Amino acid sequence: MLNRHVIRGALALVLLALAGLGAWSYSLPPASAPADMPPLATGEMDAMLAALKPPRPRRPLVAIVSINDATETTDYLMPTGILRRAGVADVVMLATGPGPVKLFPALTVQADATLAHFDAQHPEGADYVIVPAMSRDDDPAVLAWLRGQSRKGAIILGVCAGAKVVAAAGLLDGKRATTHWYYLQDMLDKHPSIAYVADRRVVADRGVATSTGISASMPMMLILIEAMAGRQKAEAVARDLGLPAWDARHASHAFKLTRPFATTVLGNVLAFWNRERIGVELRSGMDEVSLALVADAWSRTYRSRAVSFAATSQAIETRDKVRVIPEAAPADLSSARHMAAFTDQRPAQALDRTLQAIAGRYGARTADVVALQLEYPWRASP
Template sequence: MSKSIFVRVGLALIVLSLAGFGGWMFSLPSATAAKEAPPVPQEETAAMLTALKPAVRERPLVAIIGINDATETTDYLMPTGILRRADVADVVMLATGPGPVQLYPALNVEPDATIAQFDAALPDGADYVIVPAMSRDDDPAALAWLKSQAEKGARIIGICAGAKVVGAAGLLDDKRATTHWYYLVEMLKRSPTIEYVPDRRMVSDGSVTTTTGITASMPMMLTLIEAIAGRAKAEAVANDLGLAKWNARHASGAFKLTRPFATTVLANRMAFWNREEFGIRLEPGMDEVSLALVADAWSRTYRSSAATFAVAPDAVETRNGIRVIPDQSGRNWPEDRQVPTFSDRKPAEALDRALEAITARYGKSTTSVVAMQLEYPRQETVR
C-alpha cells in the first residue's frame, strides 16, 4: 500500500498521461451512479450491535494501533477523539515503535505507548482494537500484534483501508467485509476469500468489523458507543459531533474512479508551481476531531497541504488528551495562509465549512475530489 490515495492516484495519472495513455482517461465513466443508499434492515443493525457488545470488562479497553512512519490522520485521531468524549471506555493510542506517529496526509502526534509497553502492562489484551489505514499492509510488528490480540479475544475494527491490514493478518479470511472504494480490488486480490458487501458503510462478521472510507469512522464509533453504553449515550455524542442521524447506509455506486476525478487530479498535480501550504494554529483544548477533518481535507486537494504551528515546539494537548506536535514553532503563520478549524462549530459542520472554503479557492471539481477520497456522502442527509 502506498502512502495514501493522495500520492498513489496522482502519480499513477501523471505516469499514464506522460506515457501517452490519455485515451485511458476517456474510458472512465463520466459520472458516478446517481443512486440512493438502500435501507438497512433493523435486524442487521441489531446483529451488528450484538456483535460489538463488550464481552469482558464492564468498562472496555480500546487500543488504536498505528505505525510510526505513516498512519492515516483521520482514521487514527477521530476514533480516539469520539470515544474519549463519550467516556464509555478507556482508549489508548499505540505505535509499533518508540517515538511519534507521523500521520498522513497531515499532523504528527505522540502515542500513549508502544505495543510492547501495552503488552507488558496489559497481557490479557484489549477488548477492541481499531486498525487505521497504514502506509503498508505488511508491517511485521503490526500484523503479529493484531493476530495476538485477536487470539486473546479482542474485537477488531478495520477503519477504511485498515481493512487491508486486517486482511493481511488473516483475520478476514472467509468473512464478509468492506473497505475504501479505491482499495477494494486490491484487498480482494490479496484476500480472495473475503465476501465483499456493497452499500454498507460498516460490516460486521463475527469478531471483525470493517468500514468504507475515511469519514465512516464517525458512524462506526457512534455504533460502537451504542453497543457499549446504549442508544441515549450514542445520541448525545452524535449531537455533540453535529450529526442528526447515523447508520450503515451507503451508496457504493457513488464512489468510483471517474473521468472528472482523474482529470482534476491530473490538472492539480501538474500545476506544481501553484501548490500552497496552509497553517493551522494549535491551541490547547482544541477539538481533535475537527482538527483531523480540516487538516485531512486541505491536504487532499492536490493543490495544497496543511501544516501546524504553535508558539513553542512542545506538543499541544487537545480537548481529549491527544498530544499534537507542531510542524513549526516560534513564528506566526501569515494570516492569508491560515485555515481555521472552526472552533465555534461542531466537527461535522467544520468539515462542511472546510469543503466550502476549498470550493471557494479551487472550485467544485477539486472539492469533489476531496470528498471522493474521504468517501464522504455530501449529498445524503445521513453522514
C-alpha cells in the same frame, strides 16, 4: 548539441505520458449520479450491535494501533476523539515504536504507549482494537500483534483501508467485510475468500468489523458506542459531533474512479508551481476530531498541504488528551495562507465548511475530489 537532443527526448517522453494519461482519463465513466442508500434489513442493526458488545464484563479497553512513519490522520484521531468524549471506555493510542507518529496526509502526534508497553501493562489484551489505514499493510509487528490480540478475545475493527491490514493478518479470511472504495479490488484480489458486502458503511462478522472510507469512522464509532453503552449515549455523542443521523447504510456505487476525478487530479498535479501551505494553528483544548478532518481535507486537494503551527515546539494537548506536535513556528509560515481551522465548529459542520472553503479557493471539482477520497457523500459540482 547532445544536451539539446536529451531535452527534446525528455520532452517527447513527457508529452507521450501526458497523452496516455489523457486517453486513460477519458476512458473512465463520467461523474456518478447521486444515489439512494438501500434500506437495512429487519434486525440488521440489532445483529451488528450484538456482534460488537463488549467481550468481557468490565469497562472496555480500546487500543488504537499505528505505525510511526505513516498512519492515516483521520483514521487514527477520529476514533480516539469520539470514543474519549463518550467516556464509556479507556482509550489508548499505540504505536509500533517510541517517538512521534507521523500521520498522512497531515499532522504529527505522540502516542500514549508502544505495543510492547501496552502488552506489559495489559497482558490479558484489549477488548477492542481499532486499525487505521497505514502506508504498509504488512508491517510484521502490527500483524503479529493483531493476531495475538484476536487470540486473546479482542474485537478487531478495521477503519477505511485499515481493513487491508486486518486482512493481511489473516483475520478476514472467509468473512464478510468492506473497505475504502479505492482499495477494495486490491484487497479482494489478495484475499479472495473475503465476502464483500456492498452498500454498507460498517460490516461485522465473527469478531471483526470493517468500514468504508475515511469519513465512516464517525458512524462506525457511534455504532460501537451504542453497542457499549446504549442508544441514548450514542445519540448524545452524535449531537456533540453535529451528526443528526447514522447507521450502516451506504451507496457504494456512488464512489468510484471517474473522469472528473482523474482530470481534476491530473490538472492539479501538473500545476506544480501553484502549491500552497495552509497553516493550521494548534490551540490547547481544541477539538481533535475537527482538527483531523480539516487538516486531512486541505491536504487532499493536490494543491495544498496543511501545516500545523504553534508558538511553542512542545506538544499541544487537545480536548480529549491527544498530544499534537507542531510542525512549524508562526515565523516559518509567513508566506502561508493561514486559515480558520473551524475547531469552534462541531466536527460534521467543520468538514462541510472546509469542503465549501476548498470549493471557493480551488473550484468545485477539487472539493469533490477531496470528498470522494474521504468517501463522504458531498458534492459541490452539478
